[in-house]
Amino acid sequence: MIRELRVSGFRILKNFVWKPKEGLNILVGANAAGKSTVLDAIELVTRGSIRGQSSRRSLSPDWFNKNMVDTFFRELDDPLKNRNVPKIQIVAVFCEDQRLARITGANDPDGKFESAPGIYLTYTVPPELLPQFLEECRSIKEIGGPFILPTDFYVCSWGVFQGNQIVRRPDGVSCTRIDTVPESRSRAVDAYAKSYVSEELDDDKMHEVSSQFRRISAQVDRDILSGIAVNCSGRGDLGLQMDRSPRTDWTNSIVLHRSGLPLYALGSAEQTLTKCAVSLENASSESILLLEEPESHLSYSWLNDLVKIIAGAASKDRQIFVTTHSPFVLNRLGLDNLSLMAEGNNPSKISNLSEDTVRYFKRLSGYDTLRIVLANKAVLVEGPTDELVFDWAFRKERGKLPHEAGIDVIECGTSHKRLLELAAVLRKSGIVALRDNDGENPDRWIASAKPYLSNDREFFCGMPEGGDTIEPQMISANTDHLQTLASIVRQRDKSTDNLVGFMTKHKTEWALRLLEAQRSDSEVLSAPSYILKAINFIDPAPEGTEHE
Template sequence: MDVSNGVASESEDPAVRKRLQAGGKGFVVIEKVRIRGYRKFKDTTVTASNDLNIFVGDNQSGKSTILEAINMALTGRINGRSAAEELNPYWFNHGLVQDFFADRCAGGQRTPPTISIEIFLNDEDGLQTLAGANHSERPVRMCPGVELAIEPDQAYAEEIEQHLNSGTGILPVEYFKVNWRTFRGEVLSAKPRELTVAVIDSRTVRSSNAVDYHVRQLLQERLAPAEHAAVSVAYRSVKEEMTQQHLAGVNKVLRDLDGPLDGHQLSLAMDQSSRSAWDLSVVPHVSDLPFGMAGLGQQVSIKLALAMDRNNSTARVVTIEEPENHLSHTSLNRLVSRIRDLRGESQQIFMSTHSSYVLNRLGLDALRLVNDGNTCTFGDISDDTVAYFRKLPGYDTLRLVLADRVVFVEGPSDEIVFERFYCDQYQRRPIEDGVDVLSMRGLSFKRCLELAAALDKRCVALRDNDGKSAEVLRADLVQYLDRTCREVFISAPVHGRTLEPQLLAKNSDATMRTVLGITPQADTVTWMTNNKTDAAIRIADSPHNLTPPEYIADAVKFIHDA
């Protein structure tokens, strides 16, 4: 997939082609999202080729921004308020804003930056009322979708120009307008009835009257209009009864007040305006405790249950922010199982996570990698490999996904020794050069190299020969290797089967005894083999110069130069 300019074509995405060839997988409401000028994203298209899409990336990479953009374009709201009320200058892409003001200073007439978030929808899902050709895709096609655009209001063109001529470096967003419309061109004032989105954010609990805004929204959507109206009428009647009966004595006292009331009578009454609606006054309870006082992990679980009930067809799109927050490992295991069990056939999920456990358990094929305003997906990855990592949810897959370069080694002792020889060569630890050394701990080199190849990741694998020739050991891996960026380095059988005799073959027995601090009676190779990690630590801490085995020296140079 081409991400050189941040734009991915659906036809170029191997993951999409794989889904289409397989006849699609799962329920898809959103086909793709194009984000232009919003926060980190100058111009990026995110293709949703599955019913589950998991975004991963470093901190500040833009994962949350993608979910935020989806929610805002579908609902017209952000943080519980309309986009127009929340609009601020820092929504606009910093690079585009800098270029704009630089052009102005140079005498140019560039128009101010704008924001556009387009949601392209499945045209076979009863969404034809939203279909039209008012979108950015070329060649133009009729398809359903919505766009939220933020642009200068031409009614204030003079005021905008006056502000920009004042030498400011801040966009005058007070003179901008939010246009929210369907691809048909119809202006939206509320989210389309055909589209509903449930927002689950476990990072923070934004509360009002001790109940999270999104929980109120979920509860409201589960009530039929008639039920909602019936409760509203009953609530007004209760408030009227409070006014007539329980405030009557208070109002009698107030009637006798003297003062500058100009002959008008003062009284109290229960508020009957919309700002005191019943759904703003009730608080959900969990085991007799107000929802806001329940544990944060429990709150996340309840939100998920409300949004993802298989029998509830209202929330067609569910966005979940970092579900692992506030949860112990046991609770996270239950939550991930709940997500898998509750996923309805008519729901599409977009999720961000920092947890390898969540990513492995829900499926690596759902991965969307976010990196500094760009996104990319896997190319081709076999179902067997997806299932392999799903059965090994504890493996730190995200380290592989997020690393610049990766070294696969067989165990902790290999990891420690590799770091020592890398430091000897370049006077820096590998991680300082963006090289992450991952211990396989018995995992399959083939699976990890397939994963690295799917991500086009620069990596090397180090392995013992175990008495076999390099040709035999490479045969099963060759399809994932690339001599310019992915290679496997195997120890020479002539020097022994494992790491320990390989080290002894390049360094004298006397030197190794000094480094390891063992007695003359001990056999060096036997002691090292029986104390692998301890021996590796002593090698790492030793002030003596050691010569690395050739396969390790070659791997150090390859990954440094890759």
């Protein structure tokens, strides 16, 4: 298993260091954060290839870190600058294992380990080609760019810490990338189907089928194709015959089917799950598995089967790397396996998240934990009424909606404490929790979450004198404007009892009417004080303009 992965100069990964967990690792992050690049790096260094293509043939100028390339070209002609020729280096250090004795040594490219099992892959310009390389780069710069490295000068080196260069995957290092994207054919699935034929049919039966296939091909040649001539511009007529090369062997025509329909003719969800299961079965001896967004093309109901397949593949001898955008997949596979990526930076790993919270979200996996994981700033509210009122109050105070200020308002029921715990272990700032007091002293609710609060994370609760829930709190904040409030929520009777009764019975509806009302009408109203405190905490007003 990989205990440390180091990547430098590869796409968005400039100086990347990660110590993944043994077993299951779930990589999450915004788009373009580098999740797929991490999987590509692992595949390259462990297999010496990527998506079936040799590492030596697959190098592209786009593989090099853009910032490093731009800096190199800008400083190319400056004698005072230390010219660093862009290079790519990927290093995988493995856990101690007797099976990895042949790759154990002291030749860690970074000199970090005196002796360890490891493997590395680099793309560099050799010294003898450096003058020509620099001359070519200067000519690229002189014509005004774009700044694209001439990769034909680069050589690929694949080696192990023992000191040897290698040309094939060393014993004890095994990695499979499982592609679950629906497509007409899949090499992994086709190979799996062919292997079953080889296992189920003995040699005599295989020879018999091959003989029949040859006889049919010969009959087609003799009775049909022999009568067709192909003109060839005076060089003699050509004829047609069946292809007799190995690619047309009858076993290459075998596909998996269900109820007579080939796999590629089934729905995308069926294809995804089947390919995932088949690939995992086919890779039963592989110690490293890579899965990129396996939830793609799956409806919510199918995700349970997917998670079961992935969880079943995990073992003490296998390391699985999964990238996902699905909170369901994340929750079910376990938040304690999460590593958060942000723009190519080293991942933030979950640590000290309580087993109770991990188990809670496994069981109640509908919570969108990814929203708080990925949010720059977040407000945790109980339900849709609270979200609508907060949106209205924020727009009134700041002139725009929360999402326009980079703030995500997340409904979480009464799971504030657990999500604050998640935010705390990720060291996230700009997190606010809001809830009703429900007839209790607010200190009761805030105290339970206190271990996870800080100068950057806070909990606000409505005071008892304003009422138990947000409806009486809103009414209490607007005793001088009850007629306006009644008009906005479309009630003729402006009495407190009537408004409390209506708004409590039609929670979301009254809040939606408030948000959608003419701003000239609704903004004469005031927001409850605990909501105003939350707004000023997460988005401080310029000095001297705080709400009075």
